[in-house]
Amino acid sequence: MALIRQRKLTKQQLRRIDKQQAQQQESIDGSLMDGVVMAHYGKQLEVQVTSLPAIIPNPPVVAEGEPEPFWQAIELGDIWRCHVRTNLPMLATGDKVRWVADPNTGFGRIESVQPRTSLVSRPDRYHKLKPVAANVDILAIVFAPLPAAAPNLIDRYLVVCHHADVKPLLVLNKADLLAIEDYAFTKNLLNEYQSLGYEAVLTAAPCPENILLNPTQSNSKQAIDSAKLTDIEPLQQQAELGLTDLQQQIKDKLVIFAGQSGVGKSTLVNALLPNSDQSVNVISTNSKLGQHTTTTSRLLPFNPEDLTQGGIVDTPGIREYGIWHLTPDDIIAGFVELYPLAGDCQFRDCKHTHNSKGCALWEAVAEGKVMQRRVESLVTLQAEADTPTY
Numbered sequence: 001m002a003l004i005r006q007r008k009l010t011k012q013q014l015r016r017i018d019k020q021q022a023q024q025q026e027s028i029d030g031s032l033m034d035g036v037v038m039a040h041y042g043k044q045l046e047v048q049v050t051s052l053p054a055i056i057p058n059p060p061v062v063a064e065g066e067p068e069p070f071w072q073a074i075e076l077g078d079i080w081r082c083h084v085r086t087n088l089p090m091l092a093t094g095d096k097v098r099w100v101a102d103p104n105t106g107f108g109r110i111e112s113v114q115p116r117t118s119l120v121s122r123p124d125r126y127h128k129l130k131p132v133a134a135n136v137d138i139l140a141i142v143f144a145p146l147p148a149a150a151p152n153l154i155d156r157y158l159v160v161c162h163h164a165d166v167k168p169l170l171v172l173n174k175a176d177l178l179a180i181e182d183y184a185f186t187k188n189l190l191n192e193y194q195s196l197g198y199e200a201v202l203t204a205a206p207c208p209e210n211i212l213l214n215p216t217q218s219n220s221k222q223a224i225d226s227a228k229l230t231d232i233e234p235l236q237q238q239a240e241l242g243l244t245d246l247q248q249q250i251k252d253k254l255v256i257f258a259g260q261s262g263v264g265k266s267t268l269v270n271a272l273l274p275n276s277d278q279s280v281n282v283i284s285t286n287s288k289l290g291q292h293t294t295t296t297s298r299l300l301p302f303n304p305e306d307l308t309q310g311g312i313v314d315t316p317g318i319r320e321y322g323i324w325h326l327t328p329d330d331i332i333a334g335f336v337e338l339y340p341l342a343g344d345c346q347f348r349d350c351k352h353t354h355n356s357k358g359c360a361l362w363e364a365v366a367e368g369k370v371m372q373r374r375v376e377s378l379v380t381l382q383a384e385a386d387t388p389t390y
């Protein structure tokens, strides 16, 4: 076996190495800039330039007759495809990052991620938690008179909000349909959540089916004629104000719209985004690279030139949100009015089912202090969390 002699470096050599390393670091530091993750493609991400680097690289000087090499100038507001430096945690749409761009290749590399104010994650099929969206301020929980609202789904989203540190906002859309007597009960649901302290808005999104906006259209007329109408005037005003109200609530905020299929999420989102060609699920219209790939989530800004004005994170995955990564205790923590009572149950491991002995939640139901359907909802969600479906 050959003997490897360790060579001792002279002081001068050591100094030279230190200097080289410092120069390398300085050149990375000078190239670093701020960015926001706009879309997520698994290993690659799209990042918007939100600050320029201290040292702006110059394009190469091309001798006459030589072919022009590829060069992508760094400009504010541009979107770059990026790789992620190894050893960084999994990134999500909405993450604020420090990164370097290589104008010679048109690719960037994310060097670090700033602390997050919130993180919405979702377990995948393999039971692994995946971050979906970071720094989201509001989860708009959309429901409607038709398809009929599922209170249990609303409760599920409220639990998600609690754990992600995101503020919930209840949006009762298709408020125009409340003018039809059969559907008027949905408004009670909104009132119930308001009484629990949640913020809520009533909206009617602009679309051909909206019977308040198009009362003379044949399908609307049919709906109106075949139904007993309640007093339409005040609802019309409330619903019209609703969209402005919603706009005010989400101004300068990053928002996710969640809710069952058909309640009008896309219609609302399109009404809220100023750029008509920037509709939900449209792939990468503002990416210069123009590659069409399915994303897991995408940030649609209210003002593409100023991300501080907020936007909407389109995350299809949020619709079938599983909660089985949460413990029963985590789940009850998301039921604001029930959580403080749980400590009063006779048994510490009380399952809060109707026949649980000495259950403080059911005593509160009997005394009319809390809603029975919320306790039932809690029990259903806790049971789901106890029995993973993978």
Ligand SMILES: Nc1nc2c(ncn2[C@@H]2O[C@H](COP(=O)(O)OP(=O)(O)OP(=O)(O)O)[C@@H](O)[C@H]2O)c(=O)[nH]1
Residues within 6 Å of the ligand: 173, 174, 175, 176, 177, 203, 204, 205, 206, 207, 208, 209, 210, 211, 259, 260, 261, 262, 263, 264, 265, 266, 267, 268
């Ligand atoms: N009457 C009435 N219809 C609406 C309203 N908002 C949306 N719609 C209609 O409801 C239908 C479903 O709307 P979408 O926006 O596609 O619903 P979605 O929640 O995005 O549905 P998914 O994409 O399946 O999750 C469409 O035909 C809309 O035009 C509303 O305020 N009033």
Ligand SMILES: [Zn+2]
Residues within 6 Å of the ligand: 342, 345, 346, 350, 351, 352, 353, 356, 358, 359, 360, 361, 362
């Ligand atoms: Zn109990």
